[in-house]
Amino acid sequence: MSTAQIKRTDWSGFLFILPYLVIFITMIVIPLFWGINLSFQKADLFGPGEFVGFENYARLFNNKIFLQTVGNTFYFVLLTVPVLVVIGLGLALALNKEAPLQNVLRGIFFSSTILSVTVVTLIWRIIFIPNDGLMANIFTQFGWEPIAFLSDPDWSLISVAIATIWWCLGLPMMLFVAALQQIPKDLYEAASIDGANKMQSFLFITLPSLYKTIVLVTIIQIVMQFQLFGQALLMTQGGPNNTSRSIVMFIYDAGFRRWDIGSAAAASQILFLLILIAAMAQFIVTRKKGEQI
């Protein structure tokens, strides 16, 4: 095969990704750089901005509410991601059988994922709302003082996290089920012949085989949960005292309610960096461990 032929083949392959590349560049790369440019301007939605250097960033790092939303968002990621990974894996292990009941249960556990955020928050508001809510009624039945899940500063973000875990659990579970079904059965048979018990099989066969899926699920969930918005907006409006306000809520508020587009763009770049760092750190740490394994 000549060099010219190889080059021609390469370009024809490039054509297959061209449609997506055009969309990727116009819808993601250009807006990304546009956003970076906006973050250095004092601008609203209705006219040209004025270059202000790093002033928007300086304002953000001196803004108590923004710093609080960064803390809230990290706390929310810590509350949700480990639980989603562990429960998702647990459910997948329990339902990893080709039997009618397991198939139905997989469908049931996945069904919450297809609901819109509005429906999810309506359901959980009915559960958490004081006075007439399900939890309030249960607490009252036991003679306990009901917890103000949505208006207590210690509980508001936890309540949003519970609703989010219920909503998002389906995807990790299905990814783990798919990965479990890829593990060759003969590995378990060999381990069984060698006298391994179930725990040993899980620790030395299942977990190492699922390693890449665990990394994938963790990174997907970190990226998703850093973008908390709809649930918190609809369940608590970020309150009380901003204890459940996320970075994306801050961005929305700054951009659309205050028309402070420069500040919103700067906060967006910070969020982008945080997600990138968190996902990359997770990826690098787990890859190093993976190499050791």
Add this chain to the structure above:
Amino acid sequence: MMKTTQWLVPVTVAALMSAGAAQAKTELHLQRFFGACEAEYGTNTDVSAAEGECGIMTSLINQFDAEHPDIEVKVTTVEWPGYDQLTAQMASRTPPDLVTMHNSVISDYQSRRLILPLDDLLEDAGVSPDEFTSTARAGVTRDGEVFGLPMDTWTMLYHINLDLMAEADLLDADGNPMLPGSPEEMLEMARQFKEKTGKPYLIQILSNETAAYTRLFYTYMFQQEEDFFGNGEAISLQNDAARNIVHHFKTIYDEGLTTKNMDYPATVSAFSSGEGGILMNGNWLLGAYNVESQKPDSELYNAYIAYPYPQLYANDDLYVDGHSWVMPNKKRNKDELAATAAFFKFMAENDYEWSRTGHLPSVEAVLDNPDFQALPYRSDLVSVTTRGKGLPAGVKRQFAIQDIMGEELASAITGVKSVDDALADAEARVNDLLSNL
């Protein structure tokens, strides 16, 4: 023969097109909040048969559409208040022809020339700004120009359960509820109410909402003659007037004289089911509770009345706002301007119908209308149209300010922050917002 048909085709097409143009209606794109009720009122043109904000607004627009065959009204209903959507529409240069707007928001759009002054158009429509109440006129006037057709004036009310007030010995000899005249008197009454009924004196929205406490705070700042917004460019909250209000309502909260942890819908249903004496909410609930008070099986049966917030300090000012129709800045032809003028005229002429919602009329003549005066509780409310006032007209981002104020006030009242810290934080946050417009 062939030649004849050849010239017949373009002539026929041209004739059809010109006939179509002659029959084309002028489209008027309206965008409004007040909810959707197409199932019940989608085709109703009898406004007198409609009830509630949504029913009356839908029926008014239907009637206008029916009475103007040359105009085709297209309505977009937005989730309250719809300003994020409107802002995005304006940024993409696709705003509607007319849109509902709170008077407190007009400055945001007027200052960026996103809405147009209406003086000339109102004159064409035969509607004089002098026809409006002083409060309504002030609400839509910026820099001497009128930027909206005012629909109403609204304020916050004490919605009162008379049965519970009777049980608490808080009715006078005429059967009217006794209202406090000072913060101290309010505390005494609230304590007496709780002691006699076992229920909280106030039903307040303290969860998932920021507007109620802010409006209450503005009213009682006005009543203490505190010029807390000065020239409209900065707020001043670290003063005794602000502390008085927050400490007062914190005492009410701490002593359990108010409901706690309730969001908006919870307070509305709590008042209906008699869980407290006084609901602090807007005049838009007047109609619904009046209907409730006529049902024999209701806790409010023959036991409901409403008053503006009582005077607790030096004067009887009240914080008010209002709804208006404003005209986004876009090109319009002569027919579209005429259709807009006709709509303004129709709405001004039908202001009485809108006042049946519980909102107070913007057209002064409606106040003297016997039909309006015969509506329940209105005689106690009409003074709002003259003594009500909003924040200084130049204050921008009033909805964003309302959120900040509501968050910080609720933090102080529920004890998450000290009163001084909350007021300092509110002042710093509002001033940071205003200094970066």
